[in-house]
Amino acid sequence: QVEDTQRVGDFIVCRCSDTGAGELVAGTVVASVDCDRRSSTTANHTATHLLHRVLRDQFGEHVQQAGSLVAPEYLRFDFTHFKRIETAELLAVEAEVNRAVRIDYEVECYDSAFDEAKAAGATALFGEKYGDVVRVVAVGNVDGRYSLELCGGCHVKRTGHIGPFLITSEGSIASGVRRIEAVTGETALRLVQEQRQVVQELSQSTGAPPAELAARTSELQDEVR
Numbered sequence: 523q524v525e526d527t528q529r530v531g532d533f534i535v536c537r538c539s540d541t542g543a544g545e546l547v548a549g550t551v552v553a554s555v556d557c558d559r560r561s562s563t564t565a566n567h568t569a570t571h572l573l574h575r576v577l578r579d580q581f582g583e584h585v586q587q588a589g590s591l592v593a594p595e596y597l598r599f600d601f602t603h604f605k606r607i608e609t610a611e612l613l614a615v616e617a618e619v620n621r622a623v624r625i626d627y628e629v630e631c632y633d634s635a636f637d638e639a640k641a642a643g644a645t646a647l648f649g650e651k652y653g654d655v656v657r658v659v660a661v662g663n664v665d666g667r668y669s670l671e672l673c674g675g676c677h678v679k680r681t682g683h684i685g686p687f688l689i690t691s692e693g694s695i696a697s698g699v700r701r702i703e704a705v706t707g708e709t710a711l712r713l714v715q716e717q718r719q720v721v722q723e724l725s726q727s728t729g730a731p732p733a734e735l736a737a738r739t740s741e742l743q744d745e746v747r
Contacts, residue, residue: 524553562594564676565684565706568629569619570597571661572681573702574645575669576618577601580611587647588699592675596690596705603700607692616704619687626682627662631673634658645671686710 526537538546570590578585581603589600607615636656640646644658652672659677662668678684685707695701705713721732730738 559594560676562707562709563592564678566594566597566704567592567675568659568661568677568681569623569684569687569704569706570599571659571669571671571673571677572619572622572684572687573597573599573615573704574601574671575661576615576622577603580615580618581607589701595709596703598701598703600695600699600701602698604698606694607700612689612692616687616689622661622668623681623684623687625668626680627668628680629677630660631677632658632660639670639672643667643670645669647672686714688713 523539523541524536525539528535528537570592574585574587584602584604586602587599588602589598591598633655634642634644634657636652636654639656639658642658644656646652650672656672657674658670659673659675660667660670661681687704687706688710689702689704690713691701691703693701721735724735725732728735728738728742
């Protein structure tokens with residue numbers, strides 16, 4: 523079981539744990555991928571690229587990636603920004619990412635000379651070291667690029683494979699650095715279903731339709747006080 527992968531000098535080294543399947547010996551080793559885990563991770567990774575593009579479009583070119591986690595369960599994206607993002611702004615970001623998902627852009631990964639990729643407008647991470655040849659991830663066709671970034675990770679073939687995109691939190695983690703967490707696909711669907719169930723239960727217990735729950739809750743708090 524591969525637990526971690528790191529670069530050591532010129533080598534890619536996998537740190538593994540014993541699965542009890544037998545002794546590891548020198549020779550040919552066959553590697554197999556956990557398809558469900560990989561599929562969810564790639565969806566979150568491509569969604570991160572879409573989110574990065576939308577944030578720059580909405581708030582300006584000062585927005586730069588300051589950290590990122592792409593996991594099967596969720597994505598976390600840290601970025602430079604000087605103020606809190608209001609609820610309406612966050613909903614607009616979420617809506618635009620979902621629009622890009624529904625358009626079902628093609629996602630292409632290819633190698634390019636670093637200078638050529640930069641000249642084409644590819645986004646590179648500040649402080650990252652790149653070689654003469656880089657891997658480029660392009661969302662959208664050459665006549666209408668939606669996103670163009672230097673990236674070595676796994677991605678979906680088309681943005682429609684991401685499924686629904688939901689932002690679960692946004693906040694400050696340092697001066698001038700914000701963090702957004704989000705979910706996609708089946709995880710997003712489960713979240714919507716769980717929240718809908720809570721809304722239905724609250725609606726039944728308070729006797730108020732979902733659209734009036736906030737007002738009814740405020741009334742009940744006033745009565746309690």
